[in-house]
Amino acid sequence: MELPAIEGGKPVRPSFKEYFPKLTDEEKQLVLDVLDSGRLVSSIGKYVKLFEEEFARYLGVRHAVATINGTASLHTAVASLNIGPGDEVITTPFSFIATATSILHNNAVPVFADIEKDSLNLDPATIEEKITPRTKAILVVHLAGYPAEMDEILKIAREHNLYVIEDCAQAIGSEYRGRKVGTFGDINAFSFYQTKNMTTGEGGMVTTDKEELYRYAKMFVDQGQESKYYHTILGWNYRMTELQAALGLGQLRRIGELNAAREKIAQIYMDELSSLNGDLLKLPVLKPYVKHTWHIFQVLLNLDKLRVNRDRIIEALKAENVLVQVVYPRVIYENPLFQRLTGYGKGCPWLCPFYGKQITYKKGSSPIAEQVARSVITLPTLPGMTEEDAIDTANAIKKVLTYYKR
Numbered sequence: 001m002e003l004p005a006i007e008g009g010k011p012v013r014p015s016f017k018e019y020f021p022k023l024t025d026e027e028k029q030l031v032l033d034v035l036d037s038g039r040l041v042s043s044i045g046k047y048v049k050l051f052e053e054e055f056a057r058y059l060g061v062r063h064a065v066a067t068i069n070g071t072a073s074l075h076t077a078v079a080s081l082n083i084g085p086g087d088e089v090i091t092t093p094f095s096f097i098a099t100a101t102s103i104l105h106n107n108a109v110p111v112f113a114d115i116e117k118d119s120l121n122l123d124p125a126t127i128e129e130k131i132t133p134r135t136k137a138i139l140v141v142h143l144a145g146y147p148a149e150m151d152e153i154l155k156i157a158r159e160h161n162l163y164v165i166e167d168c169a170q171a172i173g174s175e176y177r178g179r180k181v182g183t184f185g186d187i188n189a190f191s192f193y194q195t196k197n198m199t200t201g202e203g204g205m206v207t208t209d210k211e212e213l214y215r216y217a218k219m220f221v222d223q224g225q226e227s228k229y230y231h232t233i234l235g236w237n238y239r240m241t242e243l244q245a246a247l248g249l250g251q252l253r254r255i256g257e258l259n260a261a262r263e264k265i266a267q268i269y270m271d272e273l274s275s276l277n278g279d280l281l282k283l284p285v286l287k288p289y290v291k292h293t294w295h296i297f298q299v300l301l302n303l304d305k306l307r308v309n310r311d312r313i314i315e316a317l318k319a320e321n322v323l324v325q326v327v328y329p330r331v332i333y334e335n336p337l338f339q340r341l342t343g344y345g346k347g348c349p350w351l352c353p354f355y356g357k358q359i360t361y362k363k364g365s366s367p368i369a370e371q372v373a374r375s376v377i378t379l380p381t382l383p384g385m386t387e388e389d390a391i392d393t394a395n396a397i398k399k400v401l402t403y404y405k406r
């Protein structure tokens with residue numbers, strides 16, 4: 001048996017490699033065009049408008065509103081639906097914190113259902129028991145690029161008269177039953193952070209088919225302005241710059257290629273790790289009617305069959321010089337923010353008189369999500385990676401898990 005580097009063996013790779021987006025000449029030219037023009041902001045430039053139009057066309061929605069990041073996009077979505085003090089939104093506890101904080105940002109209360117073991121997304125079977133007279137919406141996340149179970153979620157929303165918001169931060173181009181995510185919900189959010197499937201550095205987009213929500217979102221991201229210096233609603237400055245939009249346009253034009261590169265890496269992991277599947281780990285299980293875009297590759301460790309804990313496995317993998325992390329190490333409500341209910345001011349929205357209810361985020365309340373968060377490890381699918389990089393990553397996992405097998 002091969003000795004892991006952390007136990008004194010030779011690492012799979014001689015040194016650690018980082019991966020960054022490789023920008024094309026066309027993308028650089030688009031950004032240069034903005035710099036040359038001196039038109040850096042959307043009110044006097046053409047790129048934000050163009051990017052919004054092309055993004056909407058790509059997805060197949062009527063409207064898109066560019067923003068500064070995914071969090072701002074989610075906040076805009078929540079606000080545009082007029083979800084606020086006293087309201088609850090049901091969501092997944094296994095996601096990035098912004099999924100839930102975007103609800104808090106508009107003074108509403110996140111309520112967590114549980115997730116499916118295979119997709120790691122919101123389990124429709126756990127939603128209805130969370131619905132109360134205060135519930136206004138379901139905020140669904142397509143985690144890692146794996147589309148959530150939209151038919152059932154939309155059915156529950158229709159039956160209970162709830163809005164649906166999609167968090168597509170990790171799922172640009174993902175499809176559910178042949179239709180792109182970001183077109184199902186009333187209003188939806190995307191992120192273009194550095195590591196996302198397409199990037200503008202920081203950046204985001206809101207999408208909707210509804211004219212009224214579009215108009216609200218447009219004002220919300222622009223200081224609540226209905227027309228110049230005429231402010232109708234409480235808004236923010238969430239406006240994307242022309243530089244970001246120019247880069248976004250270039251990235252969007254080759255999103256198919258960017259997603260295909262990730263899929264290729266994911267397929268290598270699937271093939272290379274299949275010998276351990278069902279024994280030392282669990283690989284993603286794909287539903288036949290989804291198109292996954294592999295923002296990240298989530299693997300669940302079978303900790304019962306290992307004689308060390310996950311922290312040790314991660315340390316051992318780092319010592320092999322491969323990039324493996326934990327996304328996410330705990331469910332959202334296990335964070336101090338939710339345990340201490342430290343919100344706005346004196347603790348709003350939880351302690352807001354409009355809410356008038358007591359909520360505690362108890363351990364064990366989303367058992368599958370908690371179990372997943374304790375056993376997940378996350379393999380990179382970054383487009384800068386070569387096939388060899390992916391094979392090295394898989395080999396490091398095979399070596400480390402086999403060594404620590406009970």
Ligand SMILES: Cc1ncc(COP(=O)(O)O)c(C=O)c1O
Nearest residue numbers: 069070071096098099169191193
């Ligand atoms: C699922 C999810 N939601 C929301 C966000 C927030 O996006 P941003 O980082 O662009 O604010 C992210 C980004 O990491 C995310 O992964």
